[in-house]
Structure formats: C-alpha cells, structure tokens
Amino acid sequence: MTVLTGQVVAAFSRRFIVATADGELPCQVKGRHLRVVCGDQVEVRRDGDAGVIEAVLPRASLLYRSDAFKSKAIAANVTQLAVVVAARPSFSMELVQRCILTAEDQGIASLLILNKADLPETPAALERLGLLTRIGYPLVMLSALTDVAPLRPALHGHTTLLIGQSGMGKSTLINALFPDASVVTAEYSVALDSGRHTTTHTRLHRLDADAAVIDSPGLQEFALQHMDANALAHGFVEFRPFLGQCRFRDCKHETEPGCRLQEAAAAGEIDPARLKLFQTLRRLQQNAAQRL
Ligand SMILES: Nc1nc2c(ncn2[C@@H]2O[C@H](COP(=O)(O)OP(=O)(O)OP(=O)(O)O)[C@@H](O)[C@H]2O)c(=O)[nH]1
Numbered sequence: 001m002t003v004l005t006g007q008v009v010a011a012f013s014r015r016f017i018v019a020t021a022d023g024e025l026p027c028q029v030k031g032r033h034l035r036v037v038c039g040d041q042v043e044v045r046r047d048g049d050a051g052v053i054e055a056v057l058p059r060a061s062l063l064y065r066s067d068a069f070k071s072k073a074i075a076a077n078v079t080q081l082a083v084v085v086a087a088r089p090s091f092s093m094e095l096v097q098r099c100i101l102t103a104e105d106q107g108i109a110s111l112l113i114l115n116k117a118d119l120p121e122t123p124a125a126l127e128r129l130g131l132l133t134r135i136g137y138p139l140v141m142l143s144a145l146t147d148v149a150p151l152r153p154a155l156h157g158h159t160t161l162l163i164g165q166s167g168m169g170k171s172t173l174i175n176a177l178f179p180d181a182s183v184v185t186a187e188y189s190v191a192l193d194s195g196r197h198t199t200t201h202t203r204l205h206r207l208d209a210d211a212a213v214i215d216s217p218g219l220q221e222f223a224l225q226h227m228d229a230n231a232l233a234h235g236f237v238e239f240r241p242f243l244g245q246c247r248f249r250d251c252k253h254e255t256e257p258g259c260r261l262q263e264a265a266a267a268g269e270i271d272p273a274r275l276k277l278f279q280t281l282r283r284l285q286q287n288a289a290q291r292l
C-alpha cells in the first residue's frame with residue numbers, strides 16, 4: 001500500500017494526475033512494485049488527507065531524461081515537448097536536437113521557445129535554430145520577463161513538458177504563466193556562462209481543463225542510449241522519406257555507396273549537419289551497446 005501525501009492534485013473523481021515527483025517514485029499497487037512519474041494518471045482511494053494509489057493507468061507516452069550512465073523517466077502522458085533556449089547564456093544545438101529526438105521516438109510533438117527576445121544577440125540565436133525551423137519545427141519567440149502571451153496558443157490542448165538548459169529562463173516563464181507557483185529564479189552566472197540549478201523537481205501545473213505544463217530541472221546533458229540506430233534515424237523527421245532506399249539494407253549512412261541519405265545531403269535535400277549529428281549519435285550508441 002502506498003500513501004502519497006500532498007503529491008496528488010487536480011482531481012477528476014477518484015482519478016488523479018501525479019503533479020510532483022522527484023524523478024521516479026516507487027510505489028506498490030496491489031502487491032506489485034511500480035514507479036510513477038509526473039504526469040501519470042493514477043486511481044487513488046482517499047485515506048484521510050492522504051491518498052492510496054490503487055492503479056496506474058496505461059501511459060500514452062513516457063519521456064526519458066538520461067545522462068551518460070542511465071535513463072530515467074521524467075514525465076508521462078506528455079503530448080508536446082517545448083525546448084526553451086535563449087541567446088544568453090549560450091545553448092547547445094546538439095542538446096536541443098537530442099531532446100527533440102527523444103520526443104520523436106515517443107511520437108510527441110516538439111516546439112522551440114526562443115526566450116529573452118529582448119537580448120541583442122537574439123537574431124544570431126534565431127539563425128542557429130534555422131536548422132530545426134527549416135524542417136518544420138514551430139518556434140515561438142518571447143520575453144518571459146515582459147510577456148508570455150505569444151506562447152499561450154501553442155499550449156492549448158496539450159500537456160507540455162518544458163525542458164532546457166539552466167539559465168534559459170524556464171522558471172521565469174513558469175512564474176509568468178502561473179503567478180501562484182512561486183518558483184525560485186536565480187541570476188545566472190555570466191562569468192561561468194551557465195545557470196545555477198534552482199529547479200529540483202518535476203512539477204505539473206494545470207493551465208485549464210485541457211492543458212497543463214510540466215516544469216523539469218535544468219539540463220546539462222541528455223544521452224540517448226535508449227534509442228537504437230533505427231529509432232535514431234526515424235527521430236530525424238526529414239530523413240524518413242529516404243529511409244529504406246539505400247543500396248544496402250544495413251547501411252550505416254556513413255560512406256557506403258548508394259546511400260540515399262548521403263545523396264540527399266549532397267543534393268541539399270537534407271542538411272549535412274543533421275546527417276553528421278546522426279552519424280555521431282549512432283556511433284555513440286554503438287559504442288555504448290558494445291560496452292554492455
Ligand atoms: N533579458 C531577459 N532575461 C530573462 C528573461 N527571462 C528570464 N531572464 C533571466 O534569465 C535568468 C535565468 O532565469 P531562470 O528563470 O532562473 O532560468 P531557468 O532556466 O529556470 O534556470 P534553472 O532554474 O537553473 O533551470 C534570470 O536572471 C532571469 O531574470 C527574458 O525574457 N529576458
């Protein structure tokens with residue numbers, strides 16, 4: 001029997017959404033050991049002011065967060081991933097793409113949020129993001145300090161997971177969307193060009209009956225060892241029309257003759273930088289698999 005106190009909110013009858021979880025929360029449901037994460041739908045029996053989880057409903061999606069060593073589930077039933085970036089401190093395009101690849105693997109839509117639009121370096125950041133907007137990822141530009149209205153239409157009807165490197169302004173954004181949430185924001189350290197960690201929990205905030213936003217801790221790294229070569233290739237959405245058309249069925253899309261992806265890169269049908277990232281990630285995945 002698992003008792004959750006103060007960790008379940010947003011009730012519809014006996015069904016709850018797990019709103020706060022520090023990673024995966026172990027629980028026992030009818031003798032079975034399970035783990036619930038933020039966004040999970042559970043059926044809860046009230047027991048005083050606490051709740052006893054009686055069932056965990058099947059998940060429509062499960063997003064993982066990984067470092068170099070292990071994958072950890074961060075949120076369930078997310079329908080949209082929103083990656084927050086800003087011109088300052090600098091952000092990693094590779095990290096942004098890794099997050100999006102994970103979302104693609106789970107069939108989740110991705111959205112780019114370019115925050116701190118008031119900064120003079122913003123056009124350069126927008127230019128870098130062209131790698132992703134050109135292949136169709138939507139982008140919302142805003143300044144969380146002054147106005148988050150441009151983001152609202154994109155959140156409609158979705159459970160959105162906000163993800164981003166430290167210092168991009170995620171907490172500021174959450175504060176502006178949910179004035180009662182009282183998330184601590186920190187001045188990022190300009191000298192180190194990186195943010196300090198102020199967010200420790202993954203937390204679901206309800207926007208309205210059909211929309212919610214999940215805030216997650218600032219990212220430093222995002223490994224993808226849960227995706228094999230095939231999943232990786234499909235994660236690059238613009239590769240999909242060319243997959244299965246290489247001369248060799250087990251083509252690694254490196255230097256093989258008749259590789260349709262290399263041809264597409266040479267012809268400007270796909271961005272060579274994206275193919276290069278695929279090759280790097282596939283090799284990393286391969287090496288990790290060999291170590292097991
Ligand atoms: N100029 C400008 N600064 C902003 C904007 N939004 C946030 N900031 C600043 O960026 C810094 C970092 O913001 P936070 O909201 O703490 O960043 P975070 O991404 O939540 O960082 P972690 O909590 O470390 O994950 C703070 O000094 C904010 O005031 C913006 O729209 N424009």
Ligand SMILES: [Zn+2]
Nearest residue numbers: 246251253259
């Ligand atoms: Zn190939």
